[in-house]
Amino acid sequence: MPQLPLGFLWGAATAPHQVEGNNVNSDWWALEQTMPGMQHRAMIDTALDLGLTPVVTLHHFTQPRWFADVGGWMGDQGIERFAAYVREAAGILDGVEWVCTINEPNMLALMVGMSRAAQSGDIETWTSPTVEGVTRPVLPDPDPKVAARLAEAHDAAREVLKQRTGAAVGWTVACQAYTATPGNAEKLREVSYVREDLYLEAARGDDFIGVQSYSSQAVDENGVVPHPKRPDNTMTGDAYRPDAIGIAVRHTWETTGGVPILITENGIATADDSRRIAYTSEALDHLFAAMDDGIDVRGYIHWSALDNFEWGHWEPTFGLIEVDRRAFDRRPKPSLAWLGETARSSITRS
Structure with a gap:
């Protein structure tokens, strides 16, 4: 264990819809909205009372149906409406x-x-990016026009948060740790730009950049290489690549020009918890090696705290805590205690 900086964060992430759902037809859901002490601010206060440091994400894929129905992010008032939401949310972020x-x-x-x-009929169905088939599916490139719009929304939110809170502000990027096959360095730059670097460059004025890393993919002359089905693949069809986090962190540091990094997601979909410990242990070795080389990393947050609803199905288990979907029992896995002890060891050495 290296000498980590004072204040280095250790934690695990969760997302409410993926773990608990949002049963809006329940009378208890209505009660949560009106009963003192049960609103979302109560979660922040509880975390602070327990000595935890909340890392709050304001948008995690889901959005109001009415927002989507009027054009969503690309609608005429998309940025204004997101900024209005952030202004409202900022009111409960004291101490975050x-x-x-x-x-x-x-x-x-x-x-x-x-x-x-x-909606236009160009594709018939939406396919989950974590459904394992014969090969790991290669997703299409994101639209750069949508990227520009989201960057505009991020800028608007950052301005609101800087005015109304004392929090460090950034956003998180899914980092694929792309590597070039021989002779394809230029294609790698092309692929990385449209899929990641546009978003990393948009973070150059931020307080930090969140890196979310799980695996690595190769790029050849045609683009991203579909990952073949292999015995050692994870439950989502990804390659077992604990070194990916080191690749992602180094690329992010270079592309952002030295914006401090917070690992906001890293983990593995596996039913074998000993494999989770082995993966995470090696991933941390690669992360610490990058830090030894001078890269400013402020913390490590594991994905995920609990097994969750992952891109349309329950099967891929990322959690440090097992959840019985019938009885709703929660059972800590050995990896939870292992990660906790790893964190405690680092604190005593700081």
């Missing part, structure tokens, strides 16, 4: 030190594009 405006805008841009294509 880290705020992410938008989760994985490069994936969000892809989803916006696919939704528009489905």
